[in-house]
Amino acid sequence: WLRFESAGNxxxxxxxxxxxxISLNEGWNLISGISNPLNISDIQDPDEIIISGTIYGFTSGGYLNTDNIEPGKGYWVRANNSGFITLIDN
Structure with a gap:
């Protein structure tokens, strides 16, 4: 997150x-992605700690369930246990 005193580039x-x-704790976690878009089906979750249907991104309409993790954006992910997931650009 960056904050600037005024508009500019x-x-x-x-x-x-x-x-x-990425290390996840049981419950809700805020994560970001890698440098390229990634479909959530490509997330490596060997211990199956991500609860299905609980990856949310923010849009102008509020938080929505998402299928893709975009670079530079944050996502809420719910885990049923602590553990690790891996995001890899294939």
């Missing part, structure tokens, strides 16, 4: 993130 540089392992 800025350039932010960094490295491409093609893979990330």
């Amino acid at each position: 800025t350039t932010i540089t960094g490295n491409t993130i093609n893979e990330i392992t």
